[in-house]
Amino acid sequence: MPATFSPNARRGSRPRLIHSEPVILAFLGAGALLAGLVMAGFSALLSFWAGWREDGVMVQVGRRAFYASAVMIFLASVVLETALLTHDFSLAYVTEHTDLSTPTALVAAAFYGGQEGSLLYWALLLGVLGSASLVASATLGRRLAAYAAGVMASILSFFLVVLVLVASPFDILAITPPDGLGLNPVLRDGGMLIHPPVVLAGFASFAIPFSFAAAALLAGRSDAAWIAHTRRFALMAWGLQSAGLVLGMWWAYHVLGWGGYWGWDPVENVALMPWLATTAYLHSSQVQERRGRLQAWNFGLVMVAFLLVVFGTFIVRSGVVPSVHTFAVSAIGPWFFAFLLLCAVFSAGLLTLRAGGLASVGEPAPVVSREGALVLQNLLLMGVIAIVLWGTILPLVSGMLGQERVVGVDYYQRAAGPLFLVILTVMAAGPLLPWRHAGAPFLRAMRWPLAAALVVLAGLLSGGVRSVPALVAMPLVTAVGATCIFEYGRPLAKVWRARRTRAGRITGAGWARASNLFVKNRRRYGAYLAHLGLVVLVAGVAASHFWQQEKDVALQPGQSVFIAGYTLTYVGAEERQLADHSELVAAMRLGGRTLEPARATYAGLGGQSLTHVAITSSPVADVYVVLAGIGTDGSASFRIFINPLVSWIWTGGAILILGVLAGNLGERRPAVQLAAASLRRTVPAA
Amino acid sequence: MTLVVATLLLFTAGPFVLWPLIKTPDESEPPSPSPPADIPGRER
Numbered sequence: 001m002p003a004t005f006s007p008n009a010r011r012g013s014r015p016r017l018i019h020s021e022p023v024i025l026a027f028l029g030a031g032a033l034l035a036g037l038v039m040a041g042f043s044a045l046l047s048f049w050a051g052w053r054e055d056g057v058m059v060q061v062g063r064r065a066f067y068a069s070a071v072m073i074f075l076a077s078v079v080l081e082t083a084l085l086t087h088d089f090s091l092a093y094v095t096e097h098t099d100l101s102t103p104t105a106l107v108a109a110a111f112y113g114g115q116e117g118s119l120l121y122w123a124l125l126l127g128v129l130g131s132a133s134l135v136a137s138a139t140l141g142r143r144l145a146a147y148a149a150g151v152m153a154s155i156l157s158f159f160l161v162v163l164v165l166v167a168s169p170f171d172i173l174a175i176t177p178p179d180g181l182g183l184n185p186v187l188r189d190g191g192m193l194i195h196p197p198v199v200l201a202g203f204a205s206f207a208i209p210f211s212f213a214a215a216a217l218l219a220g221r222s223d224a225a226w227i228a229h230t231r232r233f234a235l236m237a238w239g240l241q242s243a244g245l246v247l248g249m250w251w252a253y254h255v256l257g258w259g260g261y262w263g264w265d266p267v268e269n270v271a272l273m274p275w276l277a278t279t280a281y282l283h284s285s286q287v288q289e290r291r292g293r294l295q296a297w298n299f300g301l302v303m304v305a306f307l308l309v310v311f312g313t314f315i316v317r318s319g320v321v322p323s324v325h326t327f328a329v330s331a332i333g334p335w336f337f338a339f340l341l342l343c344a345v346f347s348a349g350l351l352t353l354r355a356g357g358l359a360s361v362g363e364p365a366p367v368v369s370r371e372g373a374l375v376l377q378n379l380l381l382m383g384v385i386a387i388v389l390w391g392t393i394l395p396l397v398s399g400m401l402g403q404e405r406v407v408g409v410d411y412y413q414r415a416a417g418p419l420f421l422v423i424l425t426v427m428a429a430g431p432l433l434p435w436r437h438a439g440a441p442f443l444r445a446m447r448w449p450l451a452a453a454l455v456v457l458a459g460l461l462s463g464g465v466r467s468v469p470a471l472v473a474m475p476l477v478t479a480v481g482a483t484c485i486f487e488y489g490r491p492l493a494k495v496w497r498a499r500r501t502r503a504g505r506i507t508g509a510g511w512a513r514a515s516n517l518f519v520k521n522r523r524r525y526g527a528y529l530a531h532l533g534l535v536v537l538v539a540g541v542a543a544s545h546f547w548q549q550e551k552d553v554a555l556q557p558g559q560s561v562f563i564a565g566y567t568l569t570y571v572g573a574e575e576r577q578l579a580d581h582s583e584l585v586a587a588m589r590l591g592g593r594t595l596e597p598a599r600a601t602y603a604g605l606g607g608q609s610l611t612h613v614a615i616t617s618s619p620v621a622d623v624y625v626v627l628a629g630i631g632t633d634g635s636a637s638f639r640i641f642i643n644p645l646v647s648w649i650w651t652g653g654a655i656l657i658l659g660v661l662a663g664n665l666g667e668r669r670p671a672v673q674l675a676a677a678s679l680r681r682t683v684p685a686a
Numbered sequence: 687m688t689l690v691v692a693t694l695l696l697f698t699a700g701p702f703v704l705w706p707l708i709k710t711p712d713e714s715e716p717p718s719p720s721p722p723a724d725i726p727g728r729e730r
Contacts, residue, residue: 031691038696039703060706068699075695 023090029079029170036072036123037160039065044153051146051219059146063134066153070127073160077124080169081111090176093117093169099182101580101604106183109192113183115317115332116169118200123159125204130156133208133233140212140225147215155207158339167332185602185610188580191251199244199271203309205237206274209281210306213299217350222295222357227285232664234285234302238278239660245271246537246653257611257626259550259641261649262541264412269392270312273385277305280381283374290435291371293364296355297378303347308385310340315392368438373430380423387415421472424538427531428453428479431487445486452482470546477539484532488525491517526663530656537652543645552628554637564642566590566623573630580604583612586627586636590616597627597638622646 043065050058080093084107089095097110097117106113112121130152137145163169183192209230216226248271249261262268281301287294318333365371391407398405432445453475460471491514518525553561555570571587571594585598595614602608614625621644628637701708 027687027691030688032695034688034692035695035699038692039699057706061703064703064705068703071699072695 023172025079025083025088026091026170026172029076029083030164030168032072032076032079033120033160033164033168033170036069036076036127037157037164039069039072040153040157040160043069044150044157047146047150047153051143051150051215054142054146056142059142059149062146062153063137063149066127066134066149066156067131069153069156069160070124070131073120073124073127076170077111077120080117080120081108084108084110087180089178089180090172091169092171092173095173095177095180097180097183099180099580099604102180102183102188103579105193106188109196110183112196112200113187113192114169116163116167118196119159119163119167119332120169121197122200122204123156123163125201126152126156126159126207129205129208129233129236130211133212133230137212137229140229141219141221143219144212144215144221144226147218148212151211151214151218152207155211162332162335166335182580182602182604185581185600185608186255189251189255191247191255195244195247195251198240198247202237202240202242202244203274203313205233205240206278206306206309208233209237209302213302214347214350217299217354220354220357222354224285224288224292227288227298231285234278234282235660235664237305238275238282239657241271241275241278242660243653243657245275246650246656250650253646254613254615255610257613259548259624259626259639259643260544261646264388264391264409266392267312267316269388270308270315273388273392274305274308274312276381276385276388277301277308280378281305284378287371287374291365293371294375296351296359299351299354301378303351304385307340307344307347310336310343314340365435366437368433370430370433370435373426373433377423377426377430380419380426383419384416384423387419388412391415417469421469421476424473424476424480427535428476428483431483431528431531448486449479449482453479467546470542473542473546474539477535477542481532481535481539484528484535487528523663526659526661529659529662531659533652533654533656533659535652536655537649540645540648540650540652543648544643547644549642551640552637553640554631554635556633556635561638561640563640564621566642568595568623568625568640570636570638573634573636584627584630586630586638588614588625588638590623595623595625597625599627599629617647619647620644 043062046058046065047062049055050062082088083091083094084098085104087094087098087100087107093114093116094110097114098107102110110117112118134145134149134152137148140148212226212230216222245268248268252263253261278301281298284294284301285298288298314333314336317336391411395404395406428449429446432442432449434442456478457471457475460474465471494517495511495514549564551561551563555561557570557572560567560569567590569589571589573584573586576583576585576598581600581602581604583598583600585596588595588597593616595616596612597614598612600610600612602610611626616623621642624641624643626639626641628639630636
């Protein structure tokens with residue numbers, strides 16, 4: 001068959017020859033991507049034009065083109081998943097990321113396990129979530145809705161250009177191999193099924209608030225309608241990113257075998273920064289909704305969050321900064337760098353252009369007020385972002401200027417640690433502050449967090465703790481928790497007081513009133529639950545940081561080691577053969593339980609080996625055992641960690657997500673209605 | 687072949703995308719009713 005236009009005809013890295021047999025899936029997938037690109041490009045151009053002309057019919061056509069593009073991407077995704085599950089090794093992507101021994105669930109997960117597939121997954125989420133956000137956007141006004149579709153379609157077009165021209169998952173191999181290369185051993189884990197899709201979903205959903213913010217600026221609208229419309233999407237992005245970060249920590253803790261869960265790796269940092277920016281935005285947007293202030297700041301924050309996502313993608317995909325995530329390196333870095341520059345110039349230009357119309361009206365609130373606390377919290381979060389950003393790009397910048405410099409964990413802890421402590425202080429006091437003047441009621445309310453902090457401080461001192469950071473952090477964490485519990489106690493106290501005045505028992509009506517208060521103010525109480533989750537998480541992080549114990553030992557069978565009150569006895573070792581790898585397992589007895597740390601070797605993957613950590617977890621501490629090696633004399637070397645309160649991190653993460661869900665699911669007045677109400681109060685700019 | 691597939695897909699999607707231009711005024715969706723006004727004291 002002569003060489004013709006084919007899915008792989010543009011790539012330089014792979015054979016150009018085309019199969020003699022039809023490769024329907026590859027052509028269908030590549031065709032769907034190309035059609036999606038045409039539709040997205042058409043949607044972008046038409047939406048901007050229709051928005052400028054305020055042509056309602058063309059705005060609808062532009063929006064429908066976006067939906068059609070999303071459907072094309074969905075089709076391409078179905079094709080890729082089908083190719084993976086049917087082991088179609090004629091596709092380079094299938095060969096490079098799976099093999100016949102890979103379990104089916106991980107074969108399906110290989111969809112986002114490689115560079116090209118993860119970009120397709122990102123585009124799919126952008127298409128689906130973007131469509132969902134555009135469906136109800138008409139209430140925001142023709143022009144704003146059209147521009148939002150235009151910005152979103154432009155972002156989608158970029159991803160599709162990369163997928164069609166540079167990183168297609170539908171490239172065909174000249175010769176179909178009998179088996180694939182398989183998935184990287186580190187990725188052969190249950191965490192692969194949940195961490196990457198959640199993180200990528202979080203990344204993709206940041207584009208929606210960005211698109212609506214940019215559209216509002218383009219349309220000359222500085223009211224809070226776009227905030228109300230995109231609030232759920234911003235919260236979804238934040239919730240997904242929170243879950244993704246915690247799941248990433250959990251995965252690193254269980255798989256990497258260094259006893260920790262956060263190493264300030266560049267890839268961790270670039271996931272943390274947009275989360276910090278969105279955390280700041282979710283708080284500062286309240287100031288705009290309540291007091292009509294901080295408009296420019298909110299626009300800026302949403303744009304910064306999205307730019308940080310693009311920056312993070314550039315860092316992860318380009319390999320310009322050394323990272324543990326090197327399996328994701330490819331040649332698409334320059335494309336993302338160009339996209340980052342374009343987005344930065346667009347955002348900065350737009351903000352500069354509209355700066356005149358974004359000045360806050362009305363008097364600023366006193367420093368000691370809810371608004372003041374939120375502004376301070378925002379500034380502190382910006383400070384942390386700056387510290388993390390500089391730490392991340394320092395190797396790149398210093399390398400360009402001469403000698404490459406790399407900062408370690410110590411830099412982040414010393415620079416960002418104090419800011420985190422001040423943020424905790426603001427979290428303890430902020431929710432108790434009124435929006436305007438803080439007076440005696442605030443001071444009375446502060447008694448509870450203060451008392452809780454002092455009790456913990458006294459407990460730590462009497463327990464012999466002398467570390468100043470620990471003596472500051474743990475009481476502050478307790479104070480934040482006490483504030484949240486105090487806020488929950490207020491409605492219950494009202495019921496209690498009503499009981500006392502009526503000199504009777506608590507009636508069903510009283511409880512109904514209390515629960516009604518929680519339901520009516522679910523956004524507020526959901527936020528407090530999220531705060532509580534964060535406090536539990538931070539308590540786990542702080543305790544495991546301050547009081548982790550570590551010991552390296554070499555033991556003969558029958559010998560024991562004693563560490564932090566735990567006695568572990570080495571029983572013996574054995575070799576096990578599993579479906580896709582062999583394991584050297586060393587058994588250790590801890591009380592009535594047996595821990596089995598192991599070293600796995602993947603013969604089919606060139607003998608790559610991986611440590612399998614053994615962890616026994618309790619609310620007090622984790623016993624974390626890593627097998628370093630087994631000697632010829634039957635002895636085994638172990639590295640043992642005792643990690644206090646690590647399980648609190650995972651529990652806190654779950655509570656945090658629960659808070660986001662509880663505060664936003666089933667809202668009686670959905671965001672769209674809020675947006676419409678806000679719209680009625682404002683006069684759109686010409 | 688990719689171009690052919692893409693063209694066929696675009697052709698298929700055409701009526702959906704262009705529907706606002708195709709439909710006659712009679713087929714236009716009726717204007718959505720305005721949300722009911724809040725009645726003080728009434729729980730929705």
